[in-house]
Amino acid sequence: MGADGQASRVRHWTGIETKTVTHRHAIRRHYRIKPWSSYVEVHWGTRVQAYVTPVGGEVCIVILSVTPEYASFDKTLCEFPDLKEKLSGAELNSRERGAVTCMRTLRNVQRRNVALVGDASGGVDAITGDGIRLALRQAFALVEAMAADDLEQYEQKHRELAKGATRMGNLMLWLDRNPRLRRRVIRSFAHVGNACGTRNSGGSVFDRSATRLAAADYLRKAGVQSELHLELRYSFLAVQFR
Numbered sequence: 001m002g003a004d005g006q007a008s009r010v011r012h013w014t015g016i017e018t019k020t021v022t023h024r025h026a027i028r029r030h031y032r033i034k035p036w037s038s039y040v041e042v043h044w045g046t047r048v049q050a051y052v053t054p055v056g057g058e059v060c061i062v063i064l065s066v067t068p069e070y071a072s073f074d075k076t077l078c079e080f081p082d083l084k085e086k087l088s089g090a091e092l093n094s095r096e097r098g099a100v101t102c103m104r105t106l107r108n109v110q111r112r113n114v115a116l117v118g119d120a121s122g123g124v125d126a127i128t129g130d131g132i133r134l135a136l137r138q139a140f141a142l143v144e145a146m147a148a149d150d151l152e153q154y155e156q157k158h159r160e161l162a163k164g165a166t167r168m169g170n171l172m173l174w175l176d177r178n179p180r181l182r183r184r185v186i187r188s189f190a191h192v193g194n195a196c197g198t199r200n201s202g203g204s205v206f207d208r209s210a211t212r213l214a215a216a217d218y219l220r221k222a223g224v225q226s227e228l229h230l231e232l233r234y235s236f237l238a239v240q241f242r
């Protein structure tokens with residue numbers, strides 16, 4: 001069993017090929033300051049995002065960017081004036097540490113008597129907040145397949161489990177590349193409250209069907225002759241405003 005993370009050696013040894021992969025660069029700091037929200041916040045800048053996670057009596061800030069150069073507090077915190085203001089004067093409580101987050105799909109997640117699980121078996125961008133949940137669900141699926149002596153069963157279950165998180169990751173990264181549309185989508189979601197809150201326990205960024213219903217409800221109540229269609233097909237997204 002290969003559960004050795006995104007740079008998995010076991011994956012390399014088994015010769016399982018990567019189908020698609022995209023990387024983003026992350027840098028994180030912990031600040032000793034009372035969290036102002038129990039939710040994870042995602043702040044969108046022009047070239048970067050800032051994720052704010054309440055952790056006990058402090059907040060963890062992660063800056064993410066496609067380009068390593070911009071995964072930097074010094075260069076990009078100024079893109080988030082509200083956040084910068086909240087953090088001003090707060091004591092740093094950790095060393096700055098970097099990481100890479102990947103969206104990876106593989107041709108297979110098992111071969112002969114070897115199976116991959118967690119980030120070794122692919123992975124979703126950190127923006128989904130789904131990496132750990134996915135890894136744990138894959139682990140349960142693998143245990144069942146091993147008990148049934150059928151790793152093909154795991155392959156199939158793995159595909160099903162990855163589908164939702166991969167689509168959500170692709171959707172969020174697509175919005176990242178389309179700032180005008182992102183602003184409109186977020187403005188609509190801002191009116192639908194909890195439907196688009198990220199849970200701190202590693203749940204999805206938002207519940208797709210609940211969000212779609214709530215957004216449609218909001219637009220209907222607002223008397224806007226608009227309809228928001230979020231159509232996710234094979235990681236292709238069509239967002240139409242009518």
Ligand SMILES: Cc1cc2nc3c(=O)[nH]c(=O)nc-3n(C[C@H](O)[C@H](O)[C@H](O)COP(=O)(O)OP(=O)(O)OC[C@H]3O[C@@H](n4cnc5c(N)ncnc54)[C@H](O)[C@@H]3O)c2cc1C
Nearest residue numbers: 004005026099100101118119120126129130131132133202
């Ligand atoms: C910036 C960032 C933010 C994230 N935020 C979230 C979030 O908010 N919520 C969430 O759910 N997920 C998040 N994730 C994703 C999450 O961290 C991963 O999905 C999760 O850690 C995957 O777990 P894993 O056990 O598969 O791999 P890992 O956590 O990478 O664990 C693999 C382990 O294998 C060990 N290992 C590797 N090679 C060997 C070897 N040869 N011998 C022995 N041991 C070895 C490593 O040391 C490591 O301990 C984030 C990721 C990043 C980069």
